[in-house]
Amino acid sequence: MRKVRNKKVIDKISYKSFRANRTRNVIAIIAIALTAMLFTTLFTVGIGTAENFQRQTMRQAGGDSHGVFKNITEEQYEKLSRHPLVKESADNRLVANTVENPEFLKRHMEIWYYPKNFYGHHFIEIIDGKAPEKAEEVLVDETSLKLLGMKAKAGQQITLLLKIREGQEPVERTFRISGVIRSDPALDVGFTVVSKAYLAEHQEELQYTYDQDTSPVGAIRMEIVFQNSQGIQEKLDKVARESGYSTKEGEKNYIASNANWAYISESTSGDPMTVAAIAGVGFLIVLTGYLIIYNIFQISVMKDIRFYGLLKTIGTTGKQIKKIIRRQALLLSAIGIPCGLFVGFFVGKAIVPMLLSHTIAGNSDSAVSMNPWIFVGATVFALVTVFISAGKPAKLAAKVSPVEAVRYTEGKRQAKKQKKTTDGGKISRMALSNLGRNKGKTVIVIVSLSLAIVLLNSIFTFTNAFDMDKYLANFVSSDFVIANAKYFNSEYSARKEDLQESNLTESFIEACEEQEGFEKGGRIYAATDQVGVKISDYKIPKNMPVNENGELCWMWNGEKIPVTKLNEENYQTMYYGVDDFLFEKMEVYEGEKDLDVIKEKLATGNYLIYAVSTDDNGMVRKEDMVHHAGDKVTLSFPNGEEREVEILSVIKENYYGLSTRYSVIFPYYTTAEVFRKDLSEDYLMSYSFDVRDDREEAIQQFVKNYSEKTEPTMNYESKLKWSNEFESLKGMFTIIGCFLTFVVAVIGILNFINAILTSIVTRLRELAMLESIGMTKKQIIKMLTLEGIYYAGFTMISSVLIGMLMSVTILRVLTSQIWFMKYQFVIWPMLVTFPFLLVLGWLVPKAAYHFQGKKSMIEQLKNED
Incomplete structure (x- = not known):
């Protein structure tokens, strides 16, 4: 076969065709730019967050x-x-x-x-x-x-x-x-x-x-x-x-x-939830980008199908037609992708500090470098999305025969059996039939619009699952906790030799109790070098690890670490004494649950409460349990006394409210009175108290000023502090989610506008014919607006079905994996968007026909394809 040098001709046809489709080009460039922006934002956030985490880890490790x-x-x-x-x-x-x-x-x-x-x-x-x-x-x-x-x-x-x-x-x-x-x-x-x-x-x-x-x-x-x-x-x-x-x-x-640590973290696998979230966002971006870009090229090809058919009549091959379309896609990408890269980088750069604000790197000066992989990755993904989207329409144009192309009408199928009906001429039925002329295009428009609504509903379902009570329960058990500053810096020592430097003062407690709005509170005493558990009398449970010498151990990074000993005969304990107020804050897991009975028996000195560690969801780590209710142990005291006591109850560990904030194997609780009798009142660790709701902010201001000016060695934590952190965390997810929803919504609306606009452009001659046989412009506009409203109606139906299915499946499972979340079914965000969707469905076709249908009926009929 003789090879013809026609590359320049193909390039020229491609360029001329490109210039002729100005409306298509504008919409396509915006769509490609938005897709590139989303990819760039994702890469910027991902790489920027990784860089900041690594830099922060290096700082914590002491250097790079x-x-x-x-x-x-x-x-x-x-x-x-x-x-x-x-x-x-x-x-x-x-x-x-x-x-x-x-x-x-x-x-x-x-x-x-x-x-x-x-x-x-x-x-x-x-x-x-x-x-x-x-x-x-x-x-x-x-x-x-x-x-x-x-x-x-x-x-x-x-x-x-x-x-x-x-x-x-x-x-x-x-x-x-x-x-x-x-x-x-x-x-x-x-x-x-x-x-x-x-x-x-x-x-x-x-x-x-x-x-x-x-x-x-x-x-x-x-x-x-x-x-x-x-x-x-x-x-x-x-x-x-x-x-x-x-x-x-x-x-x-x-x-x-x-x-x-920073370099170790690079080699370890990422958190499954994080990987899944990034993969999900990436898929969403590819899908939204594909939906609009594919639809743009599909509609463009259908509009120009006669043009491609005429090219075939003069010898243009299917391969060359594909090349023409791909070259146009490349030209559109050359304009749209750089714009998206530029905007996406700065959007991502703004998002990174928001993401880091609730992490270990939150207090650092976050910085995002212009890493070349951000732009390379975003460009490659955007180009792949564009060429995948343009692939199917290009195949359609390449396969159509010249005769079929010249006679092509959107949605035309083989002749069907005629059906007699008395309502076939109704405008509402005609509008519905027009949507079915190209079912693929209709489905894509509906899906792209539904995607934004479903995403919006999912974001609000996710953030609505944020449960402040569950969040606060993990950090606070009372409105305020006051203690020595070392307690909140994880430097607190419950040793006798450090009491003067580490303990809380009674003067701070008295100052808080004198405040208007104070309700009730309680002291916690703690000692770690005074009371021991006699090793010879302790029976190691089967769930606890032991070393080759049969010594009780605890696991750390896969290694068995022998439990700390007070001396050769006793394991070291953390011995707590608490006021009645604190017993109300305990959650009993096993054993006696009646508070009055617990306090009565503890007061004898012959019983103890043992605290077992829990995971983020408040579930007991059974593998860490060294006691069960009913177990008996022998305690050794500084005065030489040995006392056999029974474990009355097992409570869930309250790390922030009832402990020294470092984990031990044998944490025991008794009453404050028994503690003072066994040791002394010098071991005062902290004081927790509740206040009237209307005085919470005023008392927080008081303890802040007091700990800064009167007794600067003291410090505090409050429920308000954790509440503000919770709201900030929730707000971060809401803002980022709404931004993503906004971009997806813009893509969906562009897709809808493009579908309506090109549908009207390709049907102008057809609409003129309807007008020539007696249909008024008012009826034509009504038919077109009904088409838009049908689009909106089908979008609402699909949004509700997909949104509800996604909510009760994926979102229910996702929120159940996060400890401070509680799933709640939400549908109101979708319902709020529906009126706007109906207005959009009515307004876009009307405006499109107004701008495209200005020519008279005779002029439209004279137009030749």
Whole structure:
């Protein structure tokens, strides 16, 4: 077969045809831009969130180095740093166990030595001054200076109370601030950085003693950077072994190491719910984009089918016609996709902080880089969607024969058997018949409109399932909790030696009880180093793990960790004493449930309540239960007394309301009176209380001011705080969901407008014929508006059916998997949209005919295809 060089001709026909379809082009470009925008937004949010989470994880891990060798000597550091796999390393050191300044109680400070060349790896940004060089020079973060009442300026003097090692008296040292570093808003920790000269001047107090007392002060924390982040732990082990050290714990030359959490998280599989959510959004975008773009090209092809038929009569092949349509799709994409990429990136950039505001990265300065994969991924997905959408219409144009094309009428089928009827000429029936002329187009328009309505209803069903009572029950059991600031910073110690620094003051309690609106409250006492469970009398349950020595253990990261012992004969317990008010907040899982009976029996000192841990849904972790109701254990007290007690009830753990906020194996509860008799009233941990609803905000303002000005070592939490967080979380999902619904709705409306507009354009001659046989313009407009209303009616029916089915299946299952949600059937959002849908169905056909049907009947009839 002779090959004809007709590429330029095909290109020219494609371009001319493209210019002739201006209305189609505008709608298609908008549709492609919206689809590209959605893809870009999805990629921006996904990649931006991942970047921020990784950056935040690095900050929490202490830096972006790949791994660390912990608590090593200078000699070990020198050997390890010479290994060829090590690209960069730093000999970081903690130079004091704690900084004891009272201003740092609610936001504690750490004091470290970091090599200057490693500042960047620790995200140290000097905003004023320079790095320290002399022994008396330091870097201090700006927030810590603010807490001390100082300005964020270099050159000032600062006095710090340093407790070098645990058990030692604090040492007062004065430094000169050589530079101020930017505070990390995500970390509630301050930092002071000393110079190399400081290590030399205080080398005696910074001697390595980790092998004697496990003190990290003076020991080197060796940060390592490799060539890449692949196989970090394997590289760390290889460096250790080839430097002459062991990686097996317990051996004499063992060195502990671990890979940076941020890089570990990259290699782990994503959360199934997150993956499913992203996949669902991606599918929704592809579907909505496909619906409109496919419909645009299908309608365009049907409109120009005679044109393609004429091309075939002069020898154009089906392959060349496909090429013409694909080239037009490419031209439309070249205009629409860049617009979508531009808008989508900035939309995604605005959404990322909203998403992160309720995560571990919520307090950090979120930033989204212009990662090229955002634009590459969005472009590829948008192009694929466009070419899939244009594929079927292109095949239709390529397969039609010249004769069929010239005689083609939308919806024309083989002749059917005639049916006699007396209402066939009714306008309403004619309008309904017109929808059935091209059932595929009608279905696509209805589906695209229904999709937006179903999505809107789903968003409101999802957010309506947010149950504040379930959410608050996980965090609060009363209106207010007051305690020492260390309690809320997870630094609370229930040990006798730390009572003065960690406990709540009676003066704070009295101040709260004097407030108007105070109703009732109760104290919680806690001690962790006073009461033990006698090991010899305790029978380990079958569900609890034991090690090779038969010792009771608990599981951590797949490893068996022996339970902490008070001494050789006793397991350590957390012994609580609570006032009557707190018994009302307990949820009994097993055993005695009558509160009066519980309080009466506990008062004898021969009974205890045991708390078992629960999951996010409040379900008891049976594998963690060390007691059942009726079990008997022997308690050992500081005065040498041993007392056999019975587990009266098992309650569900109330982590935020009734505990020290760290988990233990043996948490026991008795009455406050019994506790004080067994130990003393010095172990006062916290005080919970309720207030009148109308005084809640006023009392919150009072405790805020009191804890900031009168007793700054005290702090509080309130139900209002968690309520505000809940509303913010709910609002975030609502805003993002409504934005997505809005875009899908715009696509659906564009699809509807395009379908109506092109339907009228392709039928102008037909409408003129109807007018020539006596049909008035008013009747034609009525027929067209009825078509639009039928579209709206079928959309409402399909929306209700699909929406209800989706609600009782997918959404019911989804909300049941989230602990603070309670499914409720919702249909009102769909009902609200229906009047607007009817108005749209009436208005669009009327407006379209007004603009397209301006020519007279004679002029329309004279038009030749």
